[in-house]
Amino acid sequence: MSTPSLSVLDLVPVRTDQSTADALAASLSLARVADGAGYRRYWVAEHHNMPAVAATNPPVLMGLIASATSRIRVGSGGVMLPNHAPLVVAEQVALLEAAFPGRVDLGIGRAPGTDPLKATPGAASAADVWLLGSSDYSARLAAAKGLPYVFAHHFSGQGTAEALETYRREFRPSEHLDAPRTFLTVNAVVADTEEEARRLALPNQLMMLALRTGQPLAPQLLVEEAEAVELPAQHRELVDKMAARWVVGDPGQAASALAGLAASYDVDEVMLHPVAGAYAGTDPRSAPTREATLRLAADWVLAGR
Numbered sequence: 001m002s003t004p005s006l007s008v009l010d011l012v013p014v015r016t017d018q019s020t021a022d023a024l025a026a027s028l029s030l031a032r033v034a035d036g037a038g039y040r041r042y043w044v045a046e047h048h049n050m051p052a053v054a055a056t057n058p059p060v061l062m063g064l065i066a067s068a069t070s071r072i073r074v075g076s077g078g079v080m081l082p083n084h085a086p087l088v089v090a091e092q093v094a095l096l097e098a099a100f101p102g103r104v105d106l107g108i109g110r111a112p113g114t115d116p117l118k119a120t121p122g123a124a125s126a127a128d129v130w131l132l133g134s135s136d137y138s139a140r141l142a143a144a145k146g147l148p149y150v151f152a153h154h155f156s157g158q159g160t161a162e163a164l165e166t167y168r169r170e171f172r173p174s175e176h177l178d179a180p181r182t183f184l185t186v187n188a189v190v191a192d193t194e195e196e197a198r199r200l201a202l203p204n205q206l207m208m209l210a211l212r213t214g215q216p217l218a219p220q221l222l223v224e225e226a227e228a229v230e231l232p233a234q235h236r237e238l239v240d241k242m243a244a245r246w247v248v249g250d251p252g253q254a255a256s257a258l259a260g261l262a263a264s265y266d267v268d269e270v271m272l273h274p275v276a277g278a279y280a281g282t283d284p285r286s287a288p289t290r291e292a293t294l295r296l297a298a299d300w301v302l303a304g305r
Helices: 020-037 058-068 086-099 136-145 161-169 194-213 223-228 233-243 251-264 286-301
Strands: 005-010 041-044 073-076 103-111 128-133 150-151 182-190 247-249 270-275
Touching: 005 020, 005 058, 020 041, 020 251, 020 286, 041 058, 041 086, 041 103, 041 150, 058 073, 073 128, 073 150, 086 103, 128 136, 128 233, 136 150, 136 161, 150 182, 150 247, 161 182, 182 194, 182 251, 182 286, 194 223, 194 233, 247 251, 270 286
Parallel strands: 005 041, 005 270, 041 073, 073 103, 103 128, 128 150, 182 247, 182 270
Antiparallel strands: none
C-alpha cells in the first residue's frame, strides 16, 4: 500500500477544565505541531450551540492558525453558507489568501445557488474551493460543478464508498478541476499503547453519544470523568459501533489502519481529526495527547518509521 499524505481537521474542543481562550491556545499549539510534522493542510470546522466545541467561525480561526504557522495549508471544513452572506465569505477568504498566498482552502457546506459575486480584496491568487457533505446529494453536486469533494467520514462513517463512487462516476471537468479530487476524514487517537489510546478516545465518544441520542451537550469530559460514567447496554453498543470506524491504537496499528483506509477508498490523502481526551491535571492551555496523536502518526506514516 502507498503512503498517504496526512492532514488535520480541528473542531477546537473545549474540555471541562478549559475556557474558550484555553481551547484556542491548545489548538494553536496543535497547529504548530502539524506544521512542523509535515501535515499537508489544517482545516477548522463550523459548529454552533455546542459547549464542547469552540470552532464557530472558520475565517477567524484560519487567520489565527495561518499566523501561527509557516507552511501548512489552512482551510475551513467547512463554512456553512446558509449562515453567511456569500459576499462576506468571499471577501474574508480573499483577504486570507492575500495575506497567506497559496496556503488557503475554502471548504463549504450546503451551498445554495447564488448570483456570481466578486470579492474586492486583491489577492494575487485564489483559494482552493472544496465542497463538503455527508450524502449522495453533495457528491452529485460536487461532480456536477466540477469541484473537489470531501465526504464527512469522521462524522457519518456510513455511505462513504457509495458517495465517493458517485462523485467519481458523475464528475464533469470544469474550469476549477479537470479530474475528481477527494480525500478522507477520520477520527483518530494514537498513543504509545492500544490500551491508552482506547482510554483517550472515551471522552469524545461520550460527546458523540450525547449528540446522537439528544442528550444535553456540555464541555468534553476529562479521561477520568469519562471513565466514571456508567452507560446502559444500548448506549455501550452504540459507542462501540462508532468506535469501530475510528483509528484508535498504537502507532503501528494506526499506520496500518490509515494506509488501509487510503487504499480502500482510493485516496492519496487522509485528514485526521485528533480526538484524544486529556487527563486530569493537564495544562488547560494545552492538548498534549492530541499533539501526540499527530506526532506519532507523522512518525509512522510520513517518516516511514
